[in-house]
Amino acid sequence: MFVTGADEEDPKITGCPSDITLNTDSSLPYTNATWIAPNATDNSGNVTLVSTHDSGDEEDPNIIGCPSKITVNTTAMLPYANVTWIAPNATDNSGNVTLVSTHDSGGGFILTTTTVVYTATDPYGNQAICFFNITVSDMEPPVLYNCPNDTVIGTDTGLATRNYSWTAPTADDNADDNPWISSNIYSPHVFEIGVHNITFNATDDSANVATCSFTVDVRDMEPPSFNGTCPSSPLEVPTDIGEMFATVMWNIPTAIDNVNVTMITNSSYPGLQVYFNLSSLYDLNVTYIAFDEAVNEELCNFLVKVIGKKAYYWELHIYLHINAQCTVEFYKGKKTQHFLRLLLSQIT
CATH class of the missing domain: 2.60.40.10 (Immunoglobulins)
Incomplete structure (x- = not known):
């Protein structure tokens, strides 16, 4: 058995424009009439809508208040900047227009120049575009x-x-x-x-x-160095023959430095006549001081002791008495009584 069905339901047209009354365009015997085309639907899901006349709307929408170029610096310690602007408005002679943008105000923009585009579209597919650039610069040093x-x-x-x-x-x-x-x-x-x-x-x-x-x-914190040239201490020197003194000689010490030795001071010179003295541990204290350019200093110090000879007492006769008194008799003596008293004080 075969069943044959027939679609007897007409399509439906919605949004059919009302009657339109217009005046002719200025100096012209006609005018362009525009309207919003109706929509057609059908239970079959397939419908074709045709018109005896087409809408004459060929006018693009109008975008007002398109932003100018924006230049900003990155946000502190960030590689981008959040940029805000006032969005433009769009109008259209049809009274119905859609305005869309490639970027939203307040969004983050990286270090480059980005073009923001606004597109206004009316129901008849007429479009208007406005755009502006946002340049983000890095002015923050490392x-x-x-x-x-x-x-x-x-x-x-x-x-x-x-x-x-x-x-x-x-x-x-x-x-x-x-x-x-x-x-x-x-x-x-x-x-x-x-x-x-x-x-x-x-x-x-x-x-x-x-x-x-x-x-x-x-x-320069390094002092000079006498580098082993400072005489040993004590420096023992025998008296000159037949004399109470010794002519003391020594090699004058020399100094070196990592930069430059500027001065060496000294308290005595070689060739001094130093007298024998039993009452002292030493007879001469000799000091050399070396200075460099940074006034670092190094000390060279040595003692001189004059050594007397037994024969030097010039036939001195010393008599010790039981009562612990000591008398001194000398003959052929040639030296001062001061020396004898000093000698006596050392013996007793």
Whole structure:
């Protein structure tokens, strides 16, 4: 058995425009009439809508208040900026217009120039476009961390320089993952005596620069050295033949320095006549002091002892009495009684 059905339901047209009464265009025998076309539906799901006349709306919508170019800097410590603006308005002769945008006000914009486009569309497919550019710039310099502190150091032993090392700082940036760090002097470095300024520059992709610096003050803290030329102490010297004194001679000490010896002072000179003295542990104290350009000093000190001879007492006769008194008789004596009294005091 065959069943044949027939669709007897007419399509439906909705939104049919009302009658339109117009005047002719100025100086013309006609006018362009526009209307919004109706819609047609059918239970079959397939319907064709045709018209004896087409709407004459060929006028594009109008966009009012399109923003001008916007230039902003990135938000602090961020690689983008949130940008806001007043959205434009759109009008159309049809009284019905849709306005859409590629970007929304208040959104985040990265480091570049972005074009924002607004499109106004009326029901007849007529469109108007406005656009403006948003340029985001990075004006924020990097941040340097752990810049070395100023330091005061001495020269290396025996040298007029110092080989010094330090750890360079690190850098962070809001937009550049790896800022370039440069310096006028790199570690390690051999410094001469004086104050040296080391500067670090951190540069990001936008050529923003951050700077930090520290000083290295190299000083000569090393004293001169007599380098083994200082005479041994005590320096024992016998009296001159037939004399109460000794003519004391020694090699004048010399000094060296890592920079420069500027002066050597001394308390005595070789060739002095030093008298024999039993009452003293030494007869002469000799001091040399060496100075360098930094006024560091080194001391050379030695003692001189004049050694008397047994025959030197010039046939001195000493008589000790039971009552612990001592008398002195001398003959052929040629020296002063002061010396004899001194000698006597040492014997008794």
